[in-house]
Amino acid sequence: MKLNRRKFIKRILIVAASIEAVFLLKDGVSKVDTSSSKELFNAGKADSFEKNKLYPFSTGQFFLKRFEDGGFLAMSVKCTHLGCVVNANSKTGGFNCPCHASQFNKFGEVLSAPATRPLDIFPISIEKGEVLVDTRKPVKRSSYNKSQLTYA
Template identity: 35%
Template sequence: MADERSLSRRKFIGYAWVGAAAVVIGELIAGTLAFLWPKKKGSRGEQILIAGKAGDFKAGEVRYFRKERVYVQRLEEGFIAFSAVCTHLRCIVNWNEVKKTFECPCHGAKFNRKGEVLEGPPPRPLDLLKLQVVEEKLVVDFKTPVERKKFEPSQILKG
């Protein structure tokens, strides 16, 4: 009787080990597949911001998209989008509506409306973001910021 009980206990422990190993192997396979499998839905959408209808932007309007850390503006010449991340030590710059400047709270940098450094330690303008109009809407690619040395008219999307 004791041997039967002992055997069943051994079998139980053996099954438990096999079960645990199957769970671990299954998780490894699922994790590997999830890592290797290309994301079909949303992979592009996650890096694109729809900033609204181009025609709805008022002259001089500045819109901030907090989640994406993006500024989109309508200047006299057209539209421009850039990252709100300061090019000094990556603080988030704020728009000062009165002074019409972007200001960094960390070390006092100021940027003009085109993202150029007016004062402070940043080594370059705010990083430019690709902007295009798709079906009348402004679409910003905010995951691929472009470093620039200075503002150039070609950085404006005419509109």
Template identity: 80%
Template sequence: MKLNRRKFITRLLVAVASIEALFLIKGSVNKVASASATNNLFNAGKASSFDTNKLYPFLTGQFFLKRFEDGGFLAMSFKCTHLGCVVNTNSQTGGFNCPCHASQFNKFGEVLSAPATRPLDYFPITIEKGELLIDTKTPIRRSSFDKSQLTYV
């Protein structure tokens, strides 16, 4: 097989373009992965600014942030686990009510009365430099409340 100058240059250009395309694709995939990891975190503010035994609604993040008596934080979804209606707070019980079908939840998001069959979903919380970062893109389904779901400073 004889290789003339035209075929050599063509093959060389195709090889260089292929290598460049691989680097471009690899770079854009890495940028998307790192950007999406930081965009998923909702910054709720300094942990020290939240009083114990209080509930804080975050409308833009669509979650309730509760700080319990022992200082633990729990971020619970606004959405009822029955059909996805937005739950309201119940100031008398400290829990939540679903206005659509009357499901009730306690302060930990556990079901008190049907038709909901499981507790409110919760979001993972990480603390960096005293700031509460809530991963609102990753709701976690649960069958009951467990103390390990709380995040401490």
């Protein structure tokens, strides 16, 4: 059997595509769904957080705010414009984005553009007096609502 250049290249491409397909199938089958298992960040005892104070958690990538009424809100450190890390503004109690000058109030709502929506939040649960923040999936929101607060 005579093998010309065209047949040779065609066979090489078929072999390469077959190898790629095997790897894609293997990765798709071997991935385990971890959506049911929670990855909670333990922020600490609920009673150790002072009211009306902001606590940055750089390892968890969020700010934990305890409001005057005792409610907790965990807001992402990422600006909703392009994902830059926002800074806490001690004068206003809100947040500033150093990249494009977006500003947010203490609830994470947009005060000035270019950001168009509030900072994302993370679900909070309080178990045995511990504040647990689910940092796995940030929750996008269009505005602040008191129901977003978690109470001890």
